[in-house]
Amino acid sequence: MxxxxxxxxSLELHELRxxxxxxxxxxxxxxxxxxxxxxxxxxxRGRVFAxxxxxxxxxxxxxxxxxxPEMLAGDADAALAQIxxxxxxGRGVGAYTALxxxxxxxxxVPAALLLPGAGLEGGxxxxxxxxxxxxxxxxxxxxLPGCDPAVRRLERDLRPPDYAASFALAARxxxxxxxxxxxxxxxxxxxxxxSAARAPAELSSALAFLAE
Amino acid sequence: xxxxxxxxxxxxxxxxxxxxxxVRLRVDEWGDPAAPPLVLLHxxxxxxxxxxxxxxxxxxxxxxxxxxxxxxxDSDWVDFYAWPSDVTDAVxxxxxxxxPAHLVGHSRGGGQAMDVxxxxxxxxxxxxxxxxxxxxxxxxxxxxAKPDTxxxxxxxxDYLDRRRNAVGRSWRPYPSLDDxxxxxxxxxxxxxxxxxxxxxxxxxxxxxxxxVWKTDPEFAHGFGPWRPEWIAPGWTRLRVPxxxxxxxxxxxxxxxDAIVEERLSFVADVERAAVAEAGHFVHMERPRETADLLLGxxxx
Numbered sequence: 001m002x003x004x005x006x007x008x009x010s011l012e013l014h015e016l017r018x019x020x021x022x023x024x025x026x027x028x029x030x031x032x033x034x035x036x037x038x039x040x041x042x043x044x045r046g047r048v049f050a051x052x053x054x055x056x057x058x059x060x061x062x063x064x065x066x067x068x069p070e071m072l073a074g075d076a077d078a079a080l081a082q083i084x085x086x087x088x089x090g091r092g093v094g095a096y097t098a099l100x101x102x103x104x105x106x107x108x109v110p111a112a113l114l115l116p117g118a119g120l121e122g123g124x125x126x127x128x129x130x131x132x133x134x135x136x137x138x139x140x141x142x143x144l145p146g147c148d149p150a151v152r153r154l155e156r157d158l159r160p161p162d163y164a165a166s167f168a169l170a171a172r173x174x175x176x177x178x179x180x181x182x183x184x185x186x187x188x189x190x191x192x193x194x195s196a197a198r199a200p201a202e203l204s205s206a207l208a209f210l211a212e
Numbered sequence: 213x214x215x216x217x218x219x220x221x222x223x224x225x226x227x228x229x230x231x232x233x234x235v236r237l238r239v240d241e242w243g244d245p246a247a248p249p250l251v252l253l254h255x256x257x258x259x260x261x262x263x264x265x266x267x268x269x270x271x272x273x274x275x276x277x278x279x280x281x282x283x284x285x286d287s288d289w290v291d292f293y294a295w296p297s298d299v300t301d302a303v304x305x306x307x308x309x310x311x312p313a314h315l316v317g318h319s320r321g322g323g324q325a326m327d328v329x330x331x332x333x334x335x336x337x338x339x340x341x342x343x344x345x346x347x348x349x350x351x352x353x354x355x356x357a358k359p360d361t362x363x364x365x366x367x368x369x370d371y372l373d374r375r376r377n378a379v380g381r382s383w384r385p386y387p388s389l390d391d392x393x394x395x396x397x398x399x400x401x402x403x404x405x406x407x408x409x410x411x412x413x414x415x416x417x418x419x420x421x422x423x424v425w426k427t428d429p430e431f432a433h434g435f436g437p438w439r440p441e442w443i444a445p446g447w448t449r450l451r452v453p454x455x456x457x458x459x460x461x462x463x464x465x466x467x468x469d470a471i472v473e474e475r476l477s478f479v480a481d482v483e484r485a486a487v488a489e490a491g492h493f494v495h496m497e498r499p500r501e502t503a504d505l506l507l508g509x510x511x512x
Contacts, residue, residue, distance in 0.1 A: 007292070007430065062291045063291045064291055065290075066292040074375035077372045078376065103365035104368040105369065106365075127442050157436070160439075166363055167364070167365050169363075170366075
């Protein structure tokens with residue numbers, strides 16, 4: 001386990017597997033932690049790292065509680081600064097974060113696998129003009145176990161489809177795991193991008209796609 | 213250095229801290245603690261002492277509380293900044309008062325006051341926004357700078373680069389308070405040097421290396437999908453009477469009137485006022501006139 005810094009926040013970066021081959025960086029879902037990727041690590045031929053996002057696992061909480069996906073992308077980018085280029089696998093809010101990073105750092109992210117999970121949807125595609133402020137900013141739901149209570153703000157940020165699509169357009173290769181369940185509008189927009197392809201929901205098959 | 217003086221500036225009668233979401237925020241107070249409350253929100257890179265000219269007039273009728281937002285003045289720095297955090301802080305302060313209050317904001321604080329009133333109308337009696345009607349459609353930038361038209365991910369990469377270098381960043385020290393005054397006057401040439409010397413004395417600190425801003429250097433470097441065209445339609449939610457104030461003069465950070473009027477057309481109950489011989493910093497440039505306007509609009 002390595003401690004890395006994003007701004008003033010200390011984060012834990014876990015090396016789950018050491019082996020020759022391409023590097024994989026795992027980004028967990030809302031309320032999750034690096035420990036959620038032990039199964040993925042066992043299936044990957046190469047080094048596997050998993051990050052605890054701020055407010056999760058063994059990483060620091062964010063003083064002031066201003067959690068949002070672009071901040072999490074800064075967490076993950078700090079991990080890339082440490083380990084170099086890596087394929088990404090993200091679940092839930094970690095999938096959205098992986099999209100942002102794949103679009104913002106195409107030189108460091110050859111491919112990203114997006115999986116469903118907690119925090120995938122965020123606060124919707126655009127503001128709801130009638131109740132938006134109250135619904136999005138009002139008091140938070142009960143804390144998630146082992147997490148900073150304020151991480152639930154990651155259920156409130158807006159994720160416009162055209163914003164997400166612009167990141168998909170800049171990304172090199174995106175794999176979107178489909179299991180027949182409905183997906184939020186940002187995911188549907190990303191699915192239309194030339195860089196995007198459907199992947200099986202079953203993890204070992206999806207990882208085989210990602211390794212290509 | 214001894215605190216500079218400025219005519220008619222009245223230091224707060226009480227200086228407290230209010231804790232919101234674990235963050236310690238400066239609250240400056242004037243007036244009878246038992247009087248009806250009125251809350252003031254300052255603009256970006258400013259702080260509560262910017263109300264030292266306006267607040268004493270309002271304090272004749274109200275308990276005036278100026279909240280200094282996180283990362284500014286004497287308030288705590290945090291690890292990350294986002295608009296909803298400041299709105300939450302203001303709502304938390306209003307709720308702590310135990311009775312509805314008048315709410316007045318300038319610039320960024322004015323925009324946040326609109327969101328506070330939309331979120332927590334039960335806390336707000338009447339609302340005053342002093343030139344806080346959002347950025348122009350192309351966004352705020354340094355005067356004369358071309359808007360950044362690169363694709364979103366390219367600008368996001370700049371943000372990530374900045375985050376990588378965000379460990380221990382600090383402001384360049386200035387040799388003297390007067391150098392800070394001149395720096396600020398480059399942005400706000402309408403503000404008098406003597407006033408800025410008074411105001412910036414409380415917005416900066418003297419270190420061994422020189423004078424440095426108190427504002428967190430990480431403030432205002434966030435990234436997100438927010439859009440100027442979301443501002444005004446959101447104001448259809450407002451259910452409290454609004455007084456919309458601008459200065460009469462063109463100024464940096466001053467929106468063109470046509471955009472102000474177009475955005476205000478979304479507000480159900482709005483009164484419009486322009487203060488003569490004032491730019492963006494209406495309450496600093498014309499405090500007496502601003503106070504008269506506010507006292508006329510706000511119910512006792």
